[in-house]
Amino acid sequence: MSSTAEKSGAEQSLQQPREKLTFTRFLRAYGTQLGILTVFAAMWIFFIVAAPTTFLAPQIYLAFMSTIPFFAIVALPLTMLVIAGEMDLSFPSLMAIGMVAFVTVFNATGSVLLSLLAGLVTGFLAGLMNGVIVVGIGIPSLVVTIGTQFFWRGAVLVLLGGKGSTLVETRETFIHSLLVGKLWGIPMQMIWLVVIAIGTWVLLNRHRFGANIFVIGDNKQTAELMGINTARTRTLMFGLVGLAAAFGGILASLQVSFFWPSLGDGYLLRTLAAVFLGGTSVFGGVGTILGTFIGAFIIGAIEAAIVAIGLTGFWTQLIYGLIIILSVSMHAILRKRIG
Amino acid sequence: MENGYRLELRNISKSFGEVQSLRNVDFKLGQNEVVGLLGDNGAGKSTLIKIITGYHHPTEGEIFFNGQKIDHLTVPKARDLGVETVYQERALAELQTLWRNIFVGRELTNAMGFMKVKEMKAETNRLMLESMGFTSMAVSPDSIIKTFSGGEKQGVAIVRALYFDAEIIILDEPTMGLSLKETRKLLNFVRDIKAAGKSAVFIDHNIFHVYSVADRVVVLDRGKVAGEFMTADITLEALMEKMYRVAETGSFD
Numbered sequence: 167m168s169s170t171a172e173k174s175g176a177e178q179s180l181q182q183p184r185e186k187l188t189f190t191r192f193l194r195a196y197g198t199q200l201g202i203l204t205v206f207a208a209m210w211i212f213f214i215v216a217a218p219t220t221f222l223a224p225q226i227y228l229a230f231m232s233t234i235p236f237f238a239i240v241a242l243p244l245t246m247l248v249i250a251g252e253m254d255l256s257f258p259s260l261m262a263i264g265m266v267a268f269v270t271v272f273n274a275t276g277s278v279l280l281s282l283l284a285g286l287v288t289g290f291l292a293g294l295m296n297g298v299i300v301v302g303i304g305i306p307s308l309v310v311t312i313g314t315q316f317f318w319r320g321a322v323l324v325l326l327g328g329k330g331s332t333l334v335e336t337r338e339t340f341i342h343s344l345l346v347g348k349l350w351g352i353p354m355q356m357i358w359l360v361v362i363a364i365g366t367w368v369l370l371n372r373h374r375f376g377a378n379i380f381v382i383g384d385n386k387q388t389a390e391l392m393g394i395n396t397a398r399t400r401t402l403m404f405g406l407v408g409l410a411a412a413f414g415g416i417l418a419s420l421q422v423s424f425f426w427p428s429l430g431d432g433y434l435l436r437t438l439a440a441v442f443l444g445g446t447s448v449f450g451g452v453g454t455i456l457g458t459f460i461g462a463f464i465i466g467a468i469e470a471a472i473v474a475i476g477l478t479g480f481w482t483q484l485i486y487g488l489i490i491i492l493s494v495s496m497h498a499i500l501r502k503r504i505g
Numbered sequence: 506m507e508n509g510y511r512l513e514l515r516n517i518s519k520s521f522g523e524v525q526s527l528r529n530v531d532f533k534l535g536q537n538e539v540v541g542l543l544g545d546n547g548a549g550k551s552t553l554i555k556i557i558t559g560y561h562h563p564t565e566g567e568i569f570f571n572g573q574k575i576d577h578l579t580v581p582k583a584r585d586l587g588v589e590t591v592y593q594e595r596a597l598a599e600l601q602t603l604w605r606n607i608f609v610g611r612e613l614t615n616a617m618g619f620m621k622v623k624e625m626k627a628e629t630n631r632l633m634l635e636s637m638g639f640t641s642m643a644v645s646p647d648s649i650i651k652t653f654s655g656g657e658k659q660g661v662a663i664v665r666a667l668y669f670d671a672e673i674i675i676l677d678e679p680t681m682g683l684s685l686k687e688t689r690k691l692l693n694f695v696r697d698i699k700a701a702g703k704s705a706v707f708i709d710h711n712i713f714h715v716y717s718v719a720d721r722v723v724v725l726d727r728g729k730v731a732g733e734f735m736t737a738d739i740t741l742e743a744l745m746e747k748m749y750r751v752a753e754t755g756s757f758d
Contacts, residue, residue, distance in 0.1 A: 391580070
């Protein structure tokens with residue numbers, strides 16, 4: 167990120183060991199990010215060798231940029247939540263409940279803008295509810311969000327009678343092309359993903375909120391002794407995950423011009439895999455936005471690769487599950503080594 | 506400043522559910538005074554200091570800073586009033602960098618809450634060279650705290666307390682886990698606080714440490730103040746004798 171720390175060495179004369187130390191320091195600071203980049207490059211080369219017709223054609227990359235953002239947009243704030251030592255398994259259902267609000271408002275008013283706002287607000291509030299239960303009542307977030315996952319999925323089915331809803335009328339609107347149109351041939355959802363990635367990076371690394379997130383996940387008692395409002399920070403973070411889930415759900419639905427009540431169902435595994443593959447520690451306190459961003463593309467590419475290489479789609483779940491287990495274990499082992 | 510005390514606690518009680526850890530405690534800290542807080546495990550020392558730092562809220566009683574009554578003391582409010590603490594558990598975020606630990610909870614930011622990272626790193630670098638005595642080249646503001654030795658970690662906790670212009674410095678068992686040399690450095694540091702015209706509360710199991718730096722010693726026993734002595738008026742032997750008696754009988758006589 168920056169090298170302002172290098173000044174201190176200027177007065178000190180022993181230069182040779184300093185070089186080495188700077189290098190190891192660099193490795194320690196950016197090791198996980200280098201690791202994920204290496205994995206990314208290695209897998210890419212492997213895919214190209216294994217299925218050259220697929221992975222040397224530009225179409226596959228346009229397809230990635232069109233579909234990966236739907237869950238990558240959720241994976242980014244989820245990374246921050248996991249760094250804070252919490253977990254959210256309810257986001258697939260939050261993607262859908264946001265769309266219920268969208269569809270309801272759209273059918274009543276015909277305004278895409280109002281529908282968009284209603285969807286985002288609903289997702290944010292549902293996320294905040296997770297936070298209020300976790301923080302206020304003091305139940306582990308893993309348990310709370312398993313509950314709310316079923317609750318919100320049930321609410322979606324009850325409210326819409328289990329039926330989907332067409333969104334064909336949203337086409338031709340400005341907001342539709344702003345959200346899922348194309349800019350110079352690039353899908354707009356990809357541009358939104360980049361914007362949100364930069365936004366979350368700044369929030370996590372350059373804002374007080376993110377600084378608090380790191381300390382809370384590292385050592386909650388320290389955070390409290392140092393005067394950080396851990397309840398407010400964590401609650402708000404759950405809200406942000408809900409907000410992103412609703413946004414991802416809206417993008418995914420507008421893309422296909424239809425809202426399926428099962429929206430989000432397939433995203434749980436791949437979103438978590440992106441976060442953990444990206445080097446975020448399941449124990450909290452450590453994680454990067456860049457890691458998750460690249461992790462999401464590796465995960466997205468794996469699905470295409472499995473099919474292109476000639477395996478059946480049945481393999482995807484098995485491989486995603488394996489990736490979660492391996493990356494979480496690797497992090498746990500590394501953590502013991504460094505300590 | 507009507508009564509001249511930097512800090513005064515009146516009739517403080519604190520219970521956690523069924524357990525009453527402090528009972529009607531009165532505690533005063535003068536201007537430029539170092540008070541040693543002695544007492545056995547579970548005497549209520551840590552509870553008392555966590556009330557002063559705003560972490561715990563007393564069940565009963567009043568808190569005065571410079572003669573002014575403060576209601577609903579919180580950690581940020583106590584910090585604004587100039588209370589800085591070196592905690593027993595050091596209160597460090599071990600997986601984070603040095604500069605983040607120095608500024609934890611009050612990062613230098615602009616009005617929108619965006620951090621001035623360069624300034625904080627530069628400031629940390631200055632503190633490292635001037636105050637923490639880190640000359641090892643392996644340490645930089647970007648070093649992870651986990652890799653530090655016990656003495657280095659304590660140094661971080663102390664420098665953090667001092668950086669923010671404290672008026673009252675509270676040290677909760679600061680010598681725990683320190684080497685002899687590091688302990689001597691720490692005791693000199695407490696003397697420096699006094700010389701700089703500030704006040705301190707020094708908590709330690711070790712009666713020798715407390716006696717050697719405190720102006721006054723307050724003895725807590727089972728949540729009550731068992732007695733207090735000016736170190737100038739009592740010999741170390743007499744104080745130790747009294748401490749043994751308190752531990753056995755709960756009173757000095």
